[in-house]
Amino acid sequence: xxxxxxxxxxxxxxxxxxxxxxxxxxxxxxxxxxxxxxxxxxxxxxxxxxxxxxxxxxxxxxxxxxxxxxxxxxxxxxxxxxxxxxxxxxxxxxxxxxxxxxxxxxxxxxxxxxxxxxxxxxxxxxxxxxxxxxxxxxxxxxxxxxxxxxxxxxxxxxxxxxxxxxxxxxxxxxxxxxxxxxxxxxxxxxxxxxxxxxxxxxxxxxxxxxxxxxxxxxxxxx
Amino acid sequence: xxxxxxxxxxxxxxxxxxxxxxxxxxxxxxxxxxxxxxxxxxxxxxxxxxxxxxxxxxxxxxxxxxxxxxxxxxxxxxxxxxxxxxxxxxxxxxxxxxxxxxxxxxxxxxxxxxxxxxxxxxxxxxxxxxxxxxxxxxxxxxxxxxxx
Amino acid sequence: xxxxxxxxxxxxxxxxxxxxxxxxxxxxxxxxxxxxxxxxxxxxxxxxxxxxxxxxxxxxxxxxxxxxxxxxxxxxxxxxxxxxxxxxxxxxxxxxxxxxxxxxxxxxxxxxxxxxxxxxxxxxxxxxxxxxxxxxxxxxxxxxxxxxxxxxxxxxxxxxxxxxxxxxxxxxxxxxxxxxxxxxxxxxxxxxxxxxxxxxxxxxxxxxxxxxxxxxxxxxxxxxxxxxxxxxxxxxxxxxxxxxxxxxxxxxxxxxxxxxxxxxxxxxxxxxxxxxxxxxxxxxxxxxxxxxxxxxxxxxxxxxxxxxx
Numbered sequence: 001x002x003x004x005x006x007x008x009x010x011x012x013x014x015x016x017x018x019x020x021x022x023x024x025x026x027x028x029x030x031x032x033x034x035x036x037x038x039x040x041x042x043x044x045x046x047x048x049x050x051x052x053x054x055x056x057x058x059x060x061x062x063x064x065x066x067x068x069x070x071x072x073x074x075x076x077x078x079x080x081x082x083x084x085x086x087x088x089x090x091x092x093x094x095x096x097x098x099x100x101x102x103x104x105x106x107x108x109x110x111x112x113x114x115x116x117x118x119x120x121x122x123x124x125x126x127x128x129x130x131x132x133x134x135x136x137x138x139x140x141x142x143x144x145x146x147x148x149x150x151x152x153x154x155x156x157x158x159x160x161x162x163x164x165x166x167x168x169x170x171x172x173x174x175x176x177x178x179x180x181x182x183x184x185x186x187x188x189x190x191x192x193x194x195x196x197x198x199x200x201x202x203x204x205x206x207x208x209x210x211x212x213x214x215x216x217x218x219x220x221x222x
Numbered sequence: 223x224x225x226x227x228x229x230x231x232x233x234x235x236x237x238x239x240x241x242x243x244x245x246x247x248x249x250x251x252x253x254x255x256x257x258x259x260x261x262x263x264x265x266x267x268x269x270x271x272x273x274x275x276x277x278x279x280x281x282x283x284x285x286x287x288x289x290x291x292x293x294x295x296x297x298x299x300x301x302x303x304x305x306x307x308x309x310x311x312x313x314x315x316x317x318x319x320x321x322x323x324x325x326x327x328x329x330x331x332x333x334x335x336x337x338x339x340x341x342x343x344x345x346x347x348x349x350x351x352x353x354x355x356x357x358x359x360x361x362x363x364x365x366x367x368x369x370x
Numbered sequence: 371x372x373x374x375x376x377x378x379x380x381x382x383x384x385x386x387x388x389x390x391x392x393x394x395x396x397x398x399x400x401x402x403x404x405x406x407x408x409x410x411x412x413x414x415x416x417x418x419x420x421x422x423x424x425x426x427x428x429x430x431x432x433x434x435x436x437x438x439x440x441x442x443x444x445x446x447x448x449x450x451x452x453x454x455x456x457x458x459x460x461x462x463x464x465x466x467x468x469x470x471x472x473x474x475x476x477x478x479x480x481x482x483x484x485x486x487x488x489x490x491x492x493x494x495x496x497x498x499x500x501x502x503x504x505x506x507x508x509x510x511x512x513x514x515x516x517x518x519x520x521x522x523x524x525x526x527x528x529x530x531x532x533x534x535x536x537x538x539x540x541x542x543x544x545x546x547x548x549x550x551x552x553x554x555x556x557x558x559x560x561x562x563x564x565x566x567x568x569x570x571x572x573x574x575x576x577x578x579x580x581x582x583x584x585x586x587x588x589x590x591x592x593x594x595x596x597x598x599x600x601x602x603x604x605x606x607x608x609x610x611x612x613x614x615x616x617x618x619x620x621x622x623x624x625x626x627x628x629x630x631x632x633x634x635x636x637x638x639x640x641x642x643x644x645x646x647x648x649x650x651x652x653x654x655x656x657x658x659x660x661x662x663x664x665x666x667x668x669x670x671x672x673x674x675x676x677x678x679x
Contacts, residue, residue, distance in 0.1 A: 009319050044274035044316070047281035051320050054359050153481055154452070154492065158499040158548060160541070161478050162533035162560060163607040170607035171481045183538045196544060198552055201456060201500045201515060 001030035019088035037092030070097025136206030144185030151178035231259035238290035269302025286351035293334035387650030425485025450479025467524030506553030534571035535610035581647035593631035
């Protein structure tokens with residue numbers, strides 16, 4: 001899922017400063033899973049904002065709403081009345097959700113409550129880790145299903161570097177060395193010979209580095 | 223959520239696991255058995271409590287929230303009480319970001335095998351909240367009130 | 371093939387080679403670098419210029435290499451892939467060759483979070499092995515890696531770093547083989563304190579035929595103090611400082627720790643000379659360059675063979 005974290009309250013207050021009718025809208029897909037922007041987090045954020053506004057003596061009315069997804073127009077359409085009522089909308093969606101809302105309701109002010117970070121998984125309750133950086137040319141088959149571009153701090157394709165220590169990355173003992181993981185997996189799969197071969201420089205043109213990307217499927221267009 | 227706001231009193235919210243017999247008896251004794259300003263209600267498990275609920279109590283004007291859980295190791299759902307402890311701590315942290323004392327959220331595990339008196343537990347909490355004073359938030363009026 | 375550099379010539383003649391290292395200053399004036407360089411003149415066959423080492427911005431290795439070349443020293447240009455993409459790297463390689471720089475050491479580089487520009491984007495368009503492959507393609511095929519023909523070829527003696535002490539241990543010699551396959555002709559290792567581990571690595575390298583295909587120079591860093599030894603043991607990734615080395619340093623009198631560190635360095639060099647498959651030594655005495663001639667003298671490695679023109 002897309003994993004995000006809520007911005008500090010102080011920053012959110014700055015972003016919504018001046019609002020009199022504030023709509024807080026969440027998303028119940030990815031950001032609900034990572035406990036950042038689902039309906040519970042909407043309720044939490046709204047409660048915090050109400051208290052902060054009251055403390056500051058600001059008269060602000062706060063409404064709450066939640067969408068199944070903020071990245072699909074059919075869902076965005078459901079919140080039209082609340083959007084029209086508000087003078088500012090605080091979106092607890094990921095960066096895509098905030099922008100989708102802004103495209104769908106071009107006359108409204110949308111402000112992000114979250115810092116969107118990565119594509120990842122719930123490793124265990126309360127822990128989310130980055131797995132995929134959307135390179136556009138998936139090579140997981142060659143690396144024992146551990147992505148070197150995403151999980152190696154230096155994006156090495158012919159890793160590891162000399163900084164790998166006890167299975168941890170030189171950047172931090174909290175970060176696993178991806179190449180230790182790749183090595184261990186390929187060893188377990190009896191595919192260590194994969195690591196002997198030279199991996200040529202990556203073609204980054206399929207990644208974000210190339211350009212903002214769009215996929216069009218004519219068979220799916222109305 | 224009921225608001226028993228007395229003229230000088232603190233507004234306290236108390237939630238407890240329904241397995242806490244003493245608290246259940248206090249609840250059954252009716253609102254007159256409670257000190258003024260106390261909102262008492264049971265939970266199927268303390269783990270049912272969520273940070274957004276705790277924070278909503280305060281947004282609506284509560285001055286303190288007490289969560290009474292079953293003893294450690296005695297949760298019928300294995301770890302509901304431990305999860306509740308973490309959620310209470312999280313909510314308390316959020317309060318401190320607003321300049322409110324995190325001690326306004328009290329989580330306690332019941333003591334195993336002891337005959338705790340719920341009334342004194344509640345009174346003790348009221349005393350500590352009284353010492354902190356009201357939060358200055360009323361919440362009831364949309365559009366906000368004057369903050370202290 | 372005719373050796374393209376003094377270092378290449380000395381190694382191909384089977385002489386025990388000496389390289390040293392010089393860190394450029396954090397400023398635009400190369401004078402401090404030249405002063406360090408002149409301490410090494412006549413002591414080393416070639417001198418490495420580090421490339422924004424530990425991601426700290428310094429006078430560029432390319433400019434530094436030219437500064438030392440003008441003093442009559444032979445540089446080893448270190449190039450990391452952390453800071454430049456393949457366009458800049460290939461361009462800089464052409465530039466280096468055009469300025470008469472021949473020895474190039476291809477590295478990935480320490481992560482940017484270690485340095486003073488921690489918010490910088492780490493480029494890592496290529497890794498060190500891909501950089502070796504790139505430089506060799508330019509040199510031997512006269513082409514860039516996309517196939518574009520160069521109007522004129524660069525000349526290089528290509529090197530890489532090797533760390534016999536990093537994890538995963540079982541993979542280190544395979545990585546060495548990959549580097550040599552990609553074009554590495556000489557190897558400078560991480561500094562050696564754990565002789566047993568180094569010997570095990572060297573033995574494996576020898577068995578794979580790698581010591582026949584590339585010149586391996588063992589890394590040496592003289593310890594200045596117990597504190598330095600302990601720091602390196604615990605705070606530096608990929609470093610192996612055995613307990614007995616720390617004990618030995620502790621055993622020296624407070625003012626004599628440096629001398630003990632030098633004694634240890636000299637002994638290690640002599641031990642390296644005795645090992646089959648080691649073609650030379652790479653002295654990394656950063657901040658202590660003035661001791662290099664003394665260490666080499668004691669190890670019987672001076673005078674150095676004259677530079678051919």
